[in-house]
Each structure stands twice: as C-alpha cells, then as structure tokens.
Amino acid sequence: MKFLCVECDQQMAFAERQVPGDGTLAATFKCPKCGRVVAMLTNPMETQLVSSLGVEIGGRTVPADAFETVGKIVGTGGPAWSSDAQERLARVPSFVRGMVKKIYGDYARERGIIEITPAVMDTARAELGLEGM
Ligand SMILES: [Zn+2]
Helix, strand or coil: CCCEECCCCEECEEEEEECCCCCCEEEEEECCCCCCEEEEEECHHHHHHHHHHCCCCCCCCCCCCHHHHHHHHHCCCCCEECHHHHHHHHCCCHHHHHHHHHHHHHHHHHCCCCEECHHHHHHHHHHHCCCCC
C-alpha cells in the first residue's frame, strides 16, 4: 500500500507500522517534501481484509483525505487520528499504546467520530475514567 502526497505529487515514505498483537494495524506515511503525514488504522477484521485483498492504491493520486479513501477500501473504516492526537499517542508507553489506541478507536467508532483529536481524547479519557492514558 502506498500513499501519494497530492500537494507535491510525491510518494509518501512509510514511517511506522505497529501490530500490537490484537491484530490492529497502524501505519503512517510521511511526505518527504512537505512533511505531511497520513495515518492508516484498521481493526483486526479490516487488517485481514486488506491483507487478503492485497490492496494497491499506489501509482495513482490519492485524494486529499487519504484516510477516507482507505476507509472506503476497507469497508467499515475506522476513525482517523489527527497529527496532534498521533503526537500525543506517541508519548504513551509503547507497551500499552496498542491498547490505548484501540480504546480511543472504539470510543470514537461507537460515537460516530471520524477523527480522533486531542479534544476527543480528553473527552474519552474523562468519560471512560482513563486518567493518565
Ligand atoms: Zn507533500
């Protein structure tokens, strides 16, 4: 799977991939030219789907909201993470990061939130009683 930065017509570089053990797959792609980052997050079912389909979106321009495109490709989609939220997530200790990501992801999905932002994380944390996560 490849992402193309629409602004720069540059192939984005694969930055991170995490498979924390629950089947969740998260990957970020960064544009080498403008530094723009897109993230892909799938739940276990979607990860299997994407793997089995061998989804190929490289070689053509991905619309500005690449995440939405991925959501359509994988069917049910998942909430996006804003860059601020990703930065915050990156500060979570790695051994619980997958779980934390899943908790926020489930929270967002249940409420129809399409993008997780620090504000969403704050609300979720307060509602779920996840102080310190
Ligand atoms: Zn760019």
